[in-house]
Amino acid sequence: MNGAESLVQTLAHSGVDLCFTNPGTSEMHFVAALDRLPGVRCVLGLFEGVCTGAADGYWRMARQPAATLLHLGPGLGNGWANLHNARKARSGILNIVGDHALEHLRFESPLKSDLDGVAGSVSHWVRHARSAAEVGADAAAAVAATRDGALGCIATLALPADTAWGAGGVPQRAPAAPPAAPVAGEAVDAAARTLRALGSRAVLLLGAGGSASEAALHAAAAIAAATGCRVLAEFYNPRMPGGRGRPRIERLPYAGDAARQKLSGAEVLVLAGSVEPIGFFAYPGKASQLKPEGCALQTLATPQQDVPAALQALAEALQAPSAPHADPAPLGVPSGPLTPESIAAAIAAALPAQAVVVDEAVTTGRGFGPAMAAAAPHDWLQGMGGAIGYGLPCAVGAALGAPGRPVLTLEGDGSAMYTLQALWTMARESLPIGVVVFANRAYRILQGELQGVGARMSGPKAAAMLSLDHPALDWVALAKGQGVPGCRVDDAAALCDALKRGYAAGGPFLIEVPC
Amino acid sequence: MNGAESLVQTLAHSGVDLCFTNPGTSEMHFVAALDRLPGVRCVLGLFEGVCTGAADGYWRMARQPAATLLHLGPGLGNGWANLHNARKARSGILNIVGDHALEHLRFESPLKSDLDGVAGSVSHWVRHARSAAEVGADAAAAVAATRDGALGCIATLALPADTAWGAGGVPQRAPAAPPAAPVAGEAVDAAARTLRALGSRAVLLLGAGGSASEAALHAAAAIAAATGCRVLAEFYNPRMPGGRGRPRIERLPYAGDAARQKLSGAEVLVLAGSVEPIGFFAYPGKASQLKPEGCALQTLATPQQDVPAALQALAEALQAPSAPHADPAPLGVPSGPLTPESIAAAIAAALPAQAVVVDEAVTTGRGFGPAMAAAAPHDWLQGMGGAIGYGLPCAVGAALGAPGRPVLTLEGDGSAMYTLQALWTMARESLPIGVVVFANRAYRILQGELQGVGARMSGPKAAAMLSLDHPALDWVALAKGQGVPGCRVDDAAALCDALKRGYAAGGPFLIEVPC
Structure with missing residues (x-):
């Protein structure tokens, strides 16, 4: 058995049964081993950002590393950019990066680079395999390194070609993932005292571990009903249940001033798997920190801990009954011209039950919350690291990580261009993914950010750098070029209808929405 | 004057008059300064790999950093990947990377990352600006750092937002680039003695600095004619003149066995701006080094030195007259089905004089050499770092770095997908770039490499990982989606005709060639 075969067997034995691949010559023995041995499914991406973004989406739905x-x-x-996004989402990913044979690394060949340097700048864990005999143990250690309590980590294993082709491979099995650490009763009791004492002057702030769990959202709503505290989620969440039957937890706004306003009057932030809220960017003359001056932080649960269990324990300590829940009125079929409201209504009305929504509609999607509360139950996934180009790849991984569930991806035209190669993988794997591209033909968010940073500009060079309208991108053509059927719609009823037809067809589809 | 304005003025004063941009919020003050102040042209890319690859192409033609x-x-x-390619091409590039305001970097915001780590892994020079007052001096140092004798370097300046918006900027001017160091007479005399003594048992090996200069190629041909030595160029070259009226210098083959065969019998390699030849990849049981055992290396000129002057001095020392030069017979209009030979003939026949050819036709283009020798005079640019996706961006930069010259890009379908966003910039800037995509619908090079590394595989998983035919990419649609007119051709005459019509139209165009 060569090193590559021991690596494949170690992955299969350790529950890593999906590999997003973009191989080259130095990985050929690993490709051959994947071919010969059962247990690991391979999905090809035509650009590596598709592979890493897909692994992020897969973790979010399957809670297993790809x-x-x-x-x-x-x-x-x-x-790198989608590994950065996955790192901020705390998704677990195992990168296997082929490298030159160890002997060849002495020389300055074309593909020689500072692999450990680029790996180390985005990974929690990096190892360079040294021999075929050790590759199995290296891989098992890498699988283990993809977990840190309830969180995932980025583990990168560099695989020199000779450690793949060399003989003497020994398959290993990674230890089972330990459960997330429970929260001590003292922290629960202390949080209960704070919330009882302060009521609406306290904010219970949910982070990733809490906002991803429907049970945790219900517990948080019950805690709010019993104590009068405010409940908020961080402004970006890796996965958040929403729609009918789920409590609607407001998110902290993206814009710093609006976030400060939302937190005003808070004397304590009780952190449930969250961290202190910080502005996305700095702005001249404004603080990075968003909480009111003098507002204290109190930790109920760290992000690594079992946040849902902590929230349920807190609800019990408060003897909080379930919160009364009233769904919004059912949605009718929208009609009329495309406006932010009618677009949101069409998307919400057409959404199938248990859909997974990947949100990279940078500006257009900001106001969708109210309409989505009336939609069928769904999960809402957001970009976590601020690097655009996460959406289409994330959808690929989400579809594979949640088989049988339809996926809807909301994209800005600027962001979709970064990793449009993901459309091809959607077509190749016949994934049930709808893509809605909001074609505002601009980096609209930057046109808004200009005012925020106080930069004065009015000239043609700046306008040209923030505008995408010359030439206009034709998303129906870009989809067709990669085997994905597409259409362009001009009113809300047509959008709703196109979505329903797309979901019914069962494969990928794209809709361009001028806005 | 704020820091951003001092940066723009420093660039303009230092001869850096072109910026390939993909800005975000943290760069808004720099964008505003570019807008307000004259002297730096901005070209927008919809993906950062387009910007860095374009800067590589620009350096190769303009010999100035963008x-x-x-x-x-x-x-x-x-x-990163196209910076890696540029680093291997020894192109000079000045990256300006926006960063969070210094105060904001204390916090773990979404876009916080190990910026210095990722920059350091691919740059020769990295600096993080610390205040608005120092940005001008930092920028001047960065411009100076883009040069190392005759070679270019990757310099990266991180620009925290507050050093851009802060007051007190002081524009500076980078010192003029020093000329490349001349070669000592002793090295020239020693090389002359070796070549005279060994004749065909010596190989004069040209590296980037020599192969890029028409005068150097003529000198090398004269040296060969006078001494009987063999002349070869490295297997990849950043820029190499070819076509009618230029000596045809053979390149070392890509495949290791063929390269070893080509060098067999050599007792000395005389290095003219080249380095010891090393295999692209390692293969089981084969050496990385390509020269015969016992073959000595003798340096005429290092890559940093003035290689063309060294070759001319060597020709003079050998009293070598100009070599007789006979062009191949003129090309007729090709016809018949598309074969490697007829494709090469069509491309060569249609090529306008002084065209710049960017070669990323990974497998299809390998045999084009003989036909191109009969084409009109041109420059031939190759990917230097082995990271595919360099071609389309490089063409953008080459067109801007050589105004008035038509550019032809030869692409594999696999490689073109990595940075297809470059097509949009070609359309936006109305650049005279023809793109020929060889649609073999496979990672054909990997299908060949399999045998080289001795990996056995025949199963469907491996076949699927190396094949791009499900679904087939429609390059005419992908071009149309970005505003570039395209067509598909089915025989050699149609290819030749489509090329001629495209060149005549003067803007970008794309031709899909099944093969």
């Missing part, structure tokens, strides 16, 4: 197969330093470089 | 404007760590990550 592997990526990348080609030396440049392959990892191409996947 | 700037890139990138958005924090992820923006640099997206540009």
Whole structure:
């Protein structure tokens, strides 16, 4: 058994049964081993950012790490931005990066690069395999390194070609993931005292571990009803249940001033798997921190801990009954011209039950919350690291991580261009993914950010740098070019209808929405 | 004057008059300064790999560094692979990477990352600006750092937002680039003695600095004619003149066995700006080094030195007359079905004089050499770092770096997908770039590499990982989606005709060639 075969067997034995691949020459023995041995499904991406973003989406839905197969330093470089996003989402990913044979690394060949440097700048864990005999143990250690309590980590294993082709491989099995640490009763009791004492002057702030669990959202709503405290979620969440039957938990706004307003009057933030809220960017003359001056932080649960259990324990300590829940009125079929409201209504009305929504509609999607509360139950996934280009790849991984559930991806035209190669993988794997591209033909968010940072500009060079309208992108053509059927709609009823037809067809589809 | 304005003025004063931009919020003050002040042209890319690859192409033609404007760590990550390629081409590039305001970097905001780590893994020079007052001096130092003798370097300046918006900026001017160091007479005399003594048992090996200069190629041909030595160029070259009226210098083959065969019998390699030849990849049981055992290396000129002057001095020392030069017979209009030979003939026959050819036709283009020798005079640019996705961006930069010259880009379908966003910039800037995509619908090079590494595989998983035919990419649609007119051709005459019509129209165009 060679090193590559021991690696494949170790992955299969350790529950890593999916690999997003973009291989090259130095990975050929690993490709051959994947081919010969059962247990690991391979999905090809035509750009490495598709592979790493898909692994992020897969973790969010399956709570299991997927592997990526990348080609030396440049392959990892191409996947870097979506690894950054996954790192901020605390998704677990195992990167396997082929490298030159160890002997060959002495020389300055074209693909020689500072692989450990680029890997280390985005990974929690990096190892360079040294021999075929050790690759199995290296891989088992890498699988273990993809978890940190309730959170996931980025683990990168560099695989020199000779450690793959060399003989003497020994398959291993990674230890089972330990459960997330429970929260001590003292922290629960202290949080209960704070919330009872302060009522609406306290904010219970949910982070990723809490906002991803429907039970945790119900517990948080019950806690609010019993104590009068405010409940908020962080402004970006890796996964958040929403729609009918789920409590609607407001998110902290993206804009700093609005977030400060939302937190005003708070004397304590009780952190449930969250961290202190910080502005996305800094702005001249404004603080980075968003909480009111003098507002204290009290930790109920760290992000690594079992946040849902902590919230349920807190609800019990408060003897909080279930909160009364009233769904909004059912949605009618929208009609009329495309406006932010009618677009949101059409998307909400057409959404199938248990859909997964990947939100990268940078500006257009900000106001969708109220309409989505009336939609069928769904999960809402957001970009966590601020690097655009996460949406289409994330949808690929979400569809594979939640088989049988339809996926809807909301994209800005600017962000969709970064990793449009994901459309091809959607077509190749016949994934049930709808893509709605909001074609505002601009980096609209930057046009807004200009005022925020106080930069004065009115000239043609700046306008040209923030506008995408010359030439206009034709998303129906870009989808067709990759085997995805598409259409353009001009009013809300047509959008709703196109979505319903797309979901019914069962494969990928794209809708361009001018806005 | 704020820091951003001092940066723009420093660039303009230092001869950096072109910036490939993909900005975000943290770069808004720099964008505003570019807008207000004259002297720096901005070209927008919809993906950062387009910006960095374009800067590579620009250096190769203009021999001046362009700037890139990138958005924090992820923006640099997206540009990493083409910076790697540029680093191997020894192109000079000045990256300006926006970062959070210094105060904001204390916090773990979404876009916080190990920016210095990812920058350091691909740059020769990295600096993080610390105050608005120092930005001008930092920028001047960065411009100076883009040069190392005859070679270019990757310099990366991180620009925290507050150093851009802060007051007290002081524009500076980078010192003029020093000329490349001349070669000592002793090295020239020693090389002359070796070549005279060994004749065909010596190989004069040209590296980037020599192969890029028409005068150097003529000198090398004269040296060969006078001494009987063999002349070869490295297997990849950043820029190499070819076509009618230029000596045809053979390149070392890509495949290791063929390269070893080509060098067999050599007792000395005389290095003219080249380095010891090393295999692209390692293969089981084969050496990385390509020269015969016992073959000595003798340096005429290092890559940093003035290689063309060294070759001319060597020709003079050998009293070598100009070599007789006979062009191949003129090309007729090709006809018949598309074969490697007829494709090469059509491309060569249609090529306008002084065209710049960007070669990323990974497998299809390998045999084009003989036909191109009969084409009109041109420059031939190759990917230097082995990271595919360099071609379309490089063409953008080459067109801007060589105004008035038509550009032809030869692309594989696999490689073109990595950075297809470059097509949009070609359309936006109305650049005279023809793109020929060879649609073999496979990672054909990997299908060949399999045998080279001795990996056995025959199963469907491996076949699926190396094949792009399900679904087939429609390059005419992908071009149309970005505003570039395209067509598909079915025979050699149609290819030749489509090329001629495209060149005549003067803007970008794309031709899909099944093969």
